[in-house]
Amino acid sequence: MKKEIRNKIINNRSNLTEIEIIEKSNIIFRKLKEIDIYKNASNVMLYISFNNEVLTKPIIEDLFQANKRVFIPVTISETKELIVSELLSIEGDLEIGNFGVLEPKKNCLRPFSPHELDLIIVPGVAFDPRGYRIGYGAGYYDRFLPQVPNNVPKASIAFDLQIIDFVPSETYDMPVEYIITENRTIKCNLDN
Template sequence: MDKNIIRKKMKEERNKLSNLQKGKLDNSVLQKVIKSEEYNKANSIFIFVSYGSEVDTHRIIKKALEQGKNICVPKVISKEDGMIAVRIHDFSELKSGAYGILEPEDTKFKVKESSIDLCYIPGVAFDKRGGRVGYGGGYYDRFFKKLREDSKKIALAYRFQVLDEVPMEEHDMFIDGIISD
């Protein structure tokens, strides 16, 4: 199946969830994240700030900050320069940025990619081999190349977003795991 068809289909599926269904699924993902070995071992966590019908990461971020984790989130610099990781100390530091997604306004707490232990990443579809279909900008694929080899890349997704196989191109980077409802 073509990536654009997968993107359209998965976004439609996510958008069909009622607030009640989405809340239950998001809570399931939250519980699995905070109980996971990777999360509990990690000191420095990079996590996407959810937008629209994506798996809710706002509660995960707030919980991790409460627990004293070093949390950094993406800040888009430009299409050419991609994105950087910026440490936040409180959720209120996030403001609407590129594409309407919450991100830090300031880059003074830029984090070296080599210091990141764990990444929670978005996408529209995944497979059990580590394949990922993102949103088509290549931001995460370029960011992954800057990480340490042992930095875990874990997708957060709803179960219906995990397919038997997703198309992968030469420049696409694989993920290490998926946490779903």
């Protein structure tokens, strides 16, 4: 079932034009900037967007301008492990890595403890109002998030078309607390 949902949402998202992606991403970014968990965070982990995702480059640039530290995930395909690495330069640090996603060059890998993060912006394909998500299917975040202290806020940014009524979840799945779309900010809880 997750595979069908994933394929449907990716297909729907692929129908967005470049202009729609930019306009909707700008609205989402403005809404994200208004939330306290973003304003108060100093060490923010987020991903480098690709494949018609909400654009994250403006967020990264905003964090740099505010003298905040930016961290991105690095996937280790042999162990299916995700490590956190500090990003100092979008242009200088990155190269195409696993899954065609930009990742730090080997000499720009700067591992960082997940315990020191103030905010994690978690990627996903589909979300429900409870905060459960369907990712891309490799399970990297499913293995990573349990290593992060519970008090570290987790949020996701997505287009409204990625919100569905219900995501099938397993006991190990960890929901995010916020989902920000161009149309709404969802404060997730299991009562939704």
